[in-house]
Amino acid sequence: MDTPSKSTMHSATSRTGLEVRLAARPEGLPGPGDFEIAEVAVPDPAAGQVLVRNLFMSLEPGMLMLIAGTSGLPMPRYEIGEVMYGAAIGEVVASADPSLGAGDLVMHRFGWREYAVAQAGLFRRVDRHAYATPSTHLGSGLVAYVGLMDAAQLRPGDTVFVSSAAGATGNMAGQIARLKGASRVIGSAGSPEKVAYLTGKLGFDAAFDHHDGPIVDRLREAAPEGIDVYFDNVGGEQLHAAIEVMNPHGRIALCGALDRQGKGRPDDGPGNLLTVIGKRLTMRGFTASDHLDRAPEFDAQFRTWLSEGAIVHDETVIEGLANAPQALLGLIKGAYTGKTVVRLGT
Amino acid sequence: MDTPSKSTMHSATSRTGLEVRLAARPEGLPGPGDFEIAEVAVPDPAAGQVLVRNLFMSLEPGMLMLIAGTSGLPMPRYEIGEVMYGAAIGEVVASADPSLGAGDLVMHRFGWREYAVAQAGLFRRVDRHAYATPSTHLGSGLVAYVGLMDAAQLRPGDTVFVSSAAGATGNMAGQIARLKGASRVIGSAGSPEKVAYLTGKLGFDAAFDHHDGPIVDRLREAAPEGIDVYFDNVGGEQLHAAIEVMNPHGRIALCGALDRQGKGRPDDGPGNLLTVIGKRLTMRGFTASDHLDRAPEFDAQFRTWLSEGAIVHDETVIEGLANAPQALLGLIKGAYTGKTVVRLGT
Known part of the structure; x- marks a missing residue:
C-alpha cells in the first residue's frame, strides 16, 4: 500500500x-x-x-x-x-x-x-x-416530496394512487403520502413479489399488479371511494385509468412516463381529456430542480423518519x-x- | 289582441x-x-x-x-x-x-x-x-374569464393562444386575455374569413387557419417567443402543438374538446406528455359552475368593457x-x- x-x-x-x-x-x-x-x-x-x-x-x-x-x-x-x-x-x-x-x-x-x-x-x-x-x-425522496406537496397539492385525508410504486420514486411517494396525512395509499407494480412488498414491508393499504387485467378495474377495487391524488410515473393505461377513477378536483403529478420509455417509442396520451374537464382535474408536470428550496425541509424530515423507523x-x-x-x-x-x-x- | x-x-x-x-x-x-x-x-x-x-x-x-x-x-x-x-x-x-x-x-x-x-x-x-x-x-364571457384567471392563472405579459377563437368562448377568451394584460394574443379558426375576423374586428395579434399545414409550424410562426397560456377548446392536434410551443411553466386551461366532438368518437390525448413534464406545464380542466363567485366581478367588468367599446x-x-x-x-x-x-x- x-x-x-x-x-x-x-x-x-x-x-x-x-x-x-x-x-x-x-x-x-x-x-x-x-x-x-x-x-x-x-x-x-x-x-x-x-x-x-x-x-x-x-x-x-x-x-x-x-x-x-x-x-x-x-x-x-x-x-x-x-x-x-x-x-x-x-x-x-x-x-x-x-x-x-x-x-x-x-x-x-x-x-x-x-x-x-x-x-x-x-x-x-x-x-x-x-x-x-x-x-x-x-x-429520490425529494422528487416524491415536491411531487406530492407542490405538483399534487396533497391534503390530509386524500386517497393517493402511485404507479411504479416499488421503484425509487414510487416507494418514496407512497410512504411520504401516508406520513403527510393521506388516508389511503394504493400502489401498482409489475410482479406479485413487488405487490407483496408494497402491502407488506412498505405498508401500502392496497396494491395490484398492472399486468393483472384491466387496470381501471383493479384501481376501482382498490379505491372504491375514488382517488384524489395520482402520482404518475408511467403514463399510458395507468394514467387513463387514474383519470377515470379520480374524484372531482383531483390532482395528478406527472413525474415520469416509464410506459412510454419501456416501449422506446411515443405513446398516445390519455384519450379521456373530456373527463379531465368534466371532473375539473389538474395535471401538472414537475421536476425536483424547480423546488430545491424544499431540500432542507425535506432532508430534516427524512432523517427524522429514518431515525424513527417510520420510513423504509x-x-x-x-x-x-x-x-x-x-x-x-x-x-x-x-x-x-x-x-x-x-x-x-x- | x-x-x-x-x-x-x-x-x-x-x-x-x-x-x-x-x-x-x-x-x-x-x-x-x-x-x-x-x-x-x-x-x-x-x-x-x-x-x-x-x-x-x-x-x-x-x-x-x-x-x-x-x-x-x-x-x-x-x-x-x-x-x-x-x-x-x-x-x-x-x-x-x-x-x-x-x-x-x-x-x-x-x-x-x-x-x-x-x-x-x-x-x-x-x-x-x-x-x-x-x-x-x-x-360565454364568464367561462372565458374563469378559464383565464383561475385555470390558466393568466399573468400580465403572457403570450396567450386560443383555439376555436372565432367561437363563443374563444372570442371572449382572446379579447379578455388582452384586456387583462396579455402582451400577445394568438387565435386559430377554421376558415380564412374567421382568421380575418380575428386579426381585424377582434384585434388579435396573429391568427391562423388550423387547416393550413402543420399546426405546430403555424403556431411557432405566430409565437416566435413561445406561448405561456393556452386556452384549449379543441384538444387533438392543437393541444399537442401548444405543448410543443409552450414556454417552461406554461399553463393550459382545458375548456372543451371540439376536435373530438366533431368526430363523434374518442380522440387520443396528446402523445407528448414527456414534454409536459420536461417543461413543467400545468393542464387544468375547469367549468364555470365552480367559479360562480366570479360572476358579479365579471359582469361589472364586462358591462364596462361593452360601454367603452373595449370588447366586441x-x-x-x-x-x-x-x-x-x-x-x-x-x-x-x-x-x-x-x-x-x-x-x-x-
Whole structure:
C-alpha cells in the first residue's frame, strides 16, 4: 500500500479511471453496443477545480430520455461520443480551490465516470455523518416530496394512487403520502413479489399488479371511494385509468412516463381529456430542480423518519461502472426494487 | 289582441308550446332523426312555481356530450324521450311564488322549450336594463374569464393562444386575455374569413387557419417567443402543438374538446406528455359552475368593457326552436361566429 498523503498528489498525473460514453443513439431501447466504456487519464485539478473519486452514482429511468434525445427535456441530452452524466456522490481527492478540501463528501452531476475533475462550484458538500451510507444522499425522496406537496397539492385525508410504486420514486411517494396525512395509499407494480412488498414491508393499504387485467378495474377495487391524488410515473393505461377513477378536483403529478420509455417509442396520451374537464382535474408536470428550496425541509424530515423507523429506504446496489449500462436496461424493465445505485468506488 | 292582464291568467290552461326531446342516442354525430319536436300543453304554475316564456336559449358544443352521454360529465346527460335542457333566458308570465313576478327577466337551465314551469328557486332574476338585448346574458364571457384567471392563472405579459377563437368562448377568451394584460394574443379558426375576423374586428395579434399545414409550424410562426397560456377548446392536434410551443411553466386551461366532438368518437390525448413534464406545464380542466363567485366581478367588468367599446360581443341568432337541432350541428361544424343563440319568442 502506498503512503496515502504523498502518493495521492504524486500519482495523480498517471491516475486513470473508467468512464461510459454514449456510442450511438438507438431508435428504441438501447443495447450494449450503444455504450462505450473507456479508460481515460485523470488530470490534476487546475486552479479553482477539484478532483473527486466517485463512490456511488444514481441510475434513473429518465436517463433513457437523455439517451433518446427526447424533445422538451429540462436538461441537455447525452451526445454521441461524450461521457454521460447524472447524479453521483464522491470524495474529494485533491482540491485547488479553498472552498473544498481532500476528504470532503460531495454531491454533483458527474456520474458515469470513476473520477470527476471540474470547477469546485459544481460540487456541493454534504454531511458525511447524515446517513449510514453515502448512497442514501442519492435517494429520490425529494422528487416524491415536491411531487406530492407542490405538483399534487396533497391534503390530509386524500386517497393517493402511485404507479411504479416499488421503484425509487414510487416507494418514496407512497410512504411520504401516508406520513403527510393521506388516508389511503394504493400502489401498482409489475410482479406479485413487488405487490407483496408494497402491502407488506412498505405498508401500502392496497396494491395490484398492472399486468393483472384491466387496470381501471383493479384501481376501482382498490379505491372504491375514488382517488384524489395520482402520482404518475408511467403514463399510458395507468394514467387513463387514474383519470377515470379520480374524484372531482383531483390532482395528478406527472413525474415520469416509464410506459412510454419501456416501449422506446411515443405513446398516445390519455384519450379521456373530456373527463379531465368534466371532473375539473389538474395535471401538472414537475421536476425536483424547480423546488430545491424544499431540500432542507425535506432532508430534516427524512432523517427524522429514518431515525424513527417510520420510513423504509431500500436500495439495489450494482457493483462497478462496467455493469451500469446493463443495469440501466434492467431498471427500465422493472428488475429492481427501491432506489438503484451503482457503486463506483469504496 | 287580447287584453294582456286578463288573458294571461285565463288562457294558461289551454296554452301550448314546443319542446325538443332526445329521440335516440347516436353513435357519432346526431342527425335530425335523433331529435323529436313536440307540442305540449303548458300547465299553470302550482304553488311555489313560476311560468316562464322563453326568449332565447344558448347553443353550446358541450350539448353534444350530453347527447352522447359521455362519462365524467359534471352534469346529467340528456335522457332518451325526455326534453333536453340548457341555459336560457325568459320572461315570467305567471308566478305562484312571492320571489318573482310577471314581467321579470330570468336566467335558468330550462332551454330547448318555449315555456318553462318549475320551482321559483330554479330561476335567477337578472337586470332587464343591463344589455340592449336579453340574449347578451347568455354570453360565454364568464367561462372565458374563469378559464383565464383561475385555470390558466393568466399573468400580465403572457403570450396567450386560443383555439376555436372565432367561437363563443374563444372570442371572449382572446379579447379578455388582452384586456387583462396579455402582451400577445394568438387565435386559430377554421376558415380564412374567421382568421380575418380575428386579426381585424377582434384585434388579435396573429391568427391562423388550423387547416393550413402543420399546426405546430403555424403556431411557432405566430409565437416566435413561445406561448405561456393556452386556452384549449379543441384538444387533438392543437393541444399537442401548444405543448410543443409552450414556454417552461406554461399553463393550459382545458375548456372543451371540439376536435373530438366533431368526430363523434374518442380522440387520443396528446402523445407528448414527456414534454409536459420536461417543461413543467400545468393542464387544468375547469367549468364555470365552480367559479360562480366570479360572476358579479365579471359582469361589472364586462358591462364596462361593452360601454367603452373595449370588447366586441358578436352573436349568431337562429330563429325558432324547430331550427335548433340543425343549428347545433352547424355549430359543431364551425358554421357560426361568436355566440350562437336561438330565439324562442319575442
